[in-house]
Amino acid sequence: MVGNVYTGGCLCGRIRYRASGKPSDETHCHCEICRRASGAAFVSWATFKAADFVFTKGEPARFDSSEIAFRHFCPNCGTQLTFQFHKSPQFTDVTLASLDDPGAITPVDHIWTNRQIPWIRLADGLPRHVESRPSGDE
Ligand SMILES: [Zn+2]
Numbered sequence: 261m262v263g264n265v266y267t268g269g270c271l272c273g274r275i276r277y278r279a280s281g282k283p284s285d286e287t288h289c290h291c292e293i294c295r296r297a298s299g300a301a302f303v304s305w306a307t308f309k310a311a312d313f314v315f316t317k318g319e320p321a322r323f324d325s326s327e328i329a330f331r332h333f334c335p336n337c338g339t340q341l342t343f344q345f346h347k348s349p350q351f352t353d354v355t356l357a358s359l360d361d362p363g364a365i366t367p368v369d370h371i372w373t374n375r376q377i378p379w380i381r382l383a384d385g386l387p388r389h390v391e392s393r394p395s396g397d398e
Pocket residue numbers: 270271272273274275334335336337338339
């Protein structure tokens with residue numbers, strides 16, 4: 261295997277995964293769908309090539325979180341694990357907080373900050389995008 265290898269999984273341990281290669285589009289997403297899906301104020305993501313991502317243990321559940329995308333999560337403990345657009349199955353987004361080493365990948369910006377919860381105070385100096393990135397990703 262070439263490059264970095266990242267492992268992660270859910271809270272209860274039923275679902276495990278491995279991602280490799282170079283992640284991209286590392287971001288904090290403040291959209292309402294991420295918020296409700298996770299029960300958290302925002303969700304941090306990185307994108308991998310789908311071919312470089314594999315579930316190594318267990319069978320995740322799948323939920324169509326909108327008409328354009330679906331998410332994988334643990335059917336036992338509920339941890340959110342991945343996000344994928346129907347139109348771009350060649351990419352899989354992974355929740356950074358489910359990594360065994362969540363500090364290994366650092367987000368570079370915030371997206372959907374028009375949905376940011378008022379009591380969140382950000383001082384990380386990262387670029388903020390009111391909606392998705394200008395590139396149109398998520
Ligand atoms: Zn679990």
